[in-house]
Amino acid sequence: MAFEGLAERLQVTMNKITGKGKINEADVKEMMREVRFALIEADVNLKVVKQFVKTVSERSVGQDVMKSLTPGQQVVKIVKDELTNLMGGEQNPIQFARKSPTVIMMVGLQGAGKTTTTGKLATVLRKKHNKKPLLVAADIYRPAAIQQLETLGKQITVPVFSMGTDQSPVEIARKAMEEAEREHHDVVIIDTAGRLHVDEELMQELKDIRELTNPDEVFLVVDAMTGQDAVNVAKSFDDTIGITGVILTKLDGDTRGGAALSIRTVTEKPIKFVGMGEKMDALEPFHPERMASRILGMGDVMSLIEKAQENVDEDKAKELEQKLRTQSFTLDDFLDQMQQVKKMGPLDEILKMMPGANKIKGLDNAKVDESQMGRVEAVIYSMTLAERENPEIINASRKKRIATGSGTSTQEVNRLLKQFEEMKKMVKQMTNMQQKGKKKGRMPGFDAFFK
C-alpha cells in the first residue's frame, strides 16, 4: 500500500501523452493534477498544495516544459526546486544567547516526542557545542513524565531539575533558572507537557513560562506523520506562544512527511532538526532538499551519498572502480565491497534511500536478510586465496571442501559462484553502457539478499 511517488505518477500521465510529439497546456494541467495527488498523499495540507500547484503551474507553462523532450522530468525538477525553496534554503543553527544561559523551550501536542527530543538535544549540545545543559522537568500532568526525563538524564549524564508534580510549571521554570545560575549551566532546556493547541488554560501556562524565562528558542516538536491538521496545530502554537523553530520527529518511519511543508508554509519558521531514531544521538540537522525528495517519494540520494562518504574508504573505492573497469574483480573484492556496504548501516534502510527503489519489483517491502550475507562471507572465507583470485579452478571436490568449511552446502557455494559470474557480466555490460552514455541502475549481485 506504499504510495506512489511523484515521478511514477507522472510517468503514467506521460505514457498517455507520448507519441503526441509536443504537449500542450492541457497536458500540463493533467500533470499538475498528478502533482496535486502526490502532495496530498504525502499529507501536505490541501491549501498549501493549491498555492504550490499554482506557482509550479505558472512556472511550467512559462518555461520550456512544453518544448522539452522530457516534459515529465522537467516538471519533476521544477516541483522539486520549488519545494526545496519553500522548505528554506540554508540550514538553521541554534540561536545561543549572548549572555548565558541560553534558554530553550520545548512545546507541542501529546506524544509528539518532546521528552525524547529534549534528551537528544542535550546530547547534541554537549557533544557538538561543548555546552553544559540543564534539563527541566515541567510536565507535571502526564503520569511518570518526570521519571522519563530523569531516566534519560541519567543515560546521557545530564542533570535534570525537577520539583515533583505539586508545583506549577511556571514555578518550576523559575526555580530552574536560579539553579542554572548557581550551577553555571550555559543552556537550560525546558520540557513542557504535551497539550492541545485549543486548550486555552494550558496554552496560557506556556505563555507564562515564556514570559518568565525569555527563551532564545521555542521549539515546536511535531510528529512527522501528522496529517492535514498540522497547519492548525502549528499556527495555533505560533500565534499564541510564538515559536522560533520546528523539530520534526519520527522521521525514521516511512511517512512522506508532507507536514513539514505545511508547517513551514504557515509559520515561516525554520525546521531545525529531525529525529531519526530511538537512540539518544539520533537527532540530525534538517536538509530541505532531502525533505523535498522524500515528500515526492524520490528517494534520499544525498543521505545515501553522505552515508557512503562517512563509511566507505575512498581509496578502496577507487581501487575497486579500477578493477571493475579492467575486469580483474575477484571474490576478495566482492567480500570487501559487501563489508563496506554493511558498514553503512542496515541494508533495508539504505535501500529506502535509493530513488526508485520502491518501484523495483519485490523490493518495495523487501526485508533484507543480513544473515544471508554472513553465509556468503563464510563461504568466501573458506576458500583459499588462489580460489578467490581465480574462481574457475573451483572443481567439485573443492566445492565440497568449501561447503564443509563454511558450514553450508555445495548448492550454496554454487549459487554464490554463479552470482559472482553474473555480477561480472553485469559490470561488463554497465561499463559498456556507460561509454554509450546510458545507465541502468541496479545493484549487481545483491539480488540474493532479498527474500
Next chain:
Amino acid sequence: MSFFKKIKDKISGTNEAVAEKFKDGLTKTRDSFTSKVNDLVFRFRVVDEEFFEELEELLLQADVGFETVMELIDLLKEEVQRKNIKNTTGMQSLISEKLVEIYNSGEADTNELNIEEGRLNVILMVGVNGVGKTTTIGKMAARLKKEGKTVMLAAGDTFRAGAIDQLVVWGERTGVVVVRQAEGSDPAAVIFDAVKAAKKRNVDVLICDTAGRLQNKVNLMNELEKVHRVIGREIEGAPHEVLLALDATTGQNALIQAQTFNEVTNVTGIVLTKLDGTAKGGIVLAIRNKLDIPVKFVGLGEGIDDLQPFDPEKYVYGLFANGLEMEETDDHEAETEEDK
C-alpha cells in the same frame, strides 16, 4: 431526513451523558468541518461539478485519503443522478448517509470487545510511538473495572524511559495490579510472567502494554510478533483482542501502520486517540474500507473516563450535528420563499 431521525432517536435512547461527551469531544472537529459543509451547501444552491470538487477538498482535509474520497464522491454522484437531485438541500444527510454506508460495508460491525466470562481474556495494545497506548490502557482498565471485571496490567514497554512507571501510576489510579520487570528486560518474558500471574489469580482481563514502534523497523516488529506468539502459546485463541492505538492527528501513514501491524499481530480493532483536538481522524474510514478493521473506542481527553465506544453513526452525527439543524431551517426557508 429519516436517516437523521434514526440517529437522533438512537442517541437520545442511549445514555445522554455519553452522547454529550461524544459531542463535546467532537465539537471542535464538528465546528470546523460542518460549518464548512454548511457553507458549501449555502454557497452552492445547485449540485454541480464544482460542488463535488469542493466537497472532495473538504473530505481530503479531514485526512480521509484520496481513494476513499473518490469512492465516496462517485457514490454520491450516482445517487444524485439516480434521484435526480438538482439543488443542494438535503445533501448533508446524503453525504453522511454515504459516509456511514462506506463504514458499515465492512464485515465485522461490532465495537464490542471480545470478552467472555469464565476465561482469561487477553488484550494486546500495539501502535507506533506516542499515540497514547499506555493512557488508553489506563482508561480501559477503569472502564472494565467499572463493569465489574477483575483486571491486570502487564508493563510490556520495557524500552521507553518511564513507561513502566507511567503504567504503574495508572494501576494505582484504577486500583489494578501491574505486572512488571526492570527496564530493558525482554518484553516477551514480562508478558509471559503476566499471563502466568493472571491465570493464577483468576483475573478476567489482562491488558498488555507494548513499546511504541515504527512499523518499518523490522526487528521491533519481529519482537512484537514474538510477544503475540508467546500469548497464543499460553492460552489458546489469545490474544482475544489486539487493539491498534491510532493518533487522530496522523495522516495517510496511518493506513500503512494499520496494514503492517495487522500483518504482524492480526489487529482486531482500533482505538482512535486524541479526538478531542481539531484533527478529524478521517483515515479510519479508509482503514475500515481497505483493511476491514473496525474502530472500537475513541479517546476524547486525558481524564480516566475519556474513553468511549465508537459508534459510526454517532461519529458522523458528531461531524454533521450542526448541519442537521441547518438543514431543517433551510427547508423552512425554501418553503417560505416558495410562498412568496
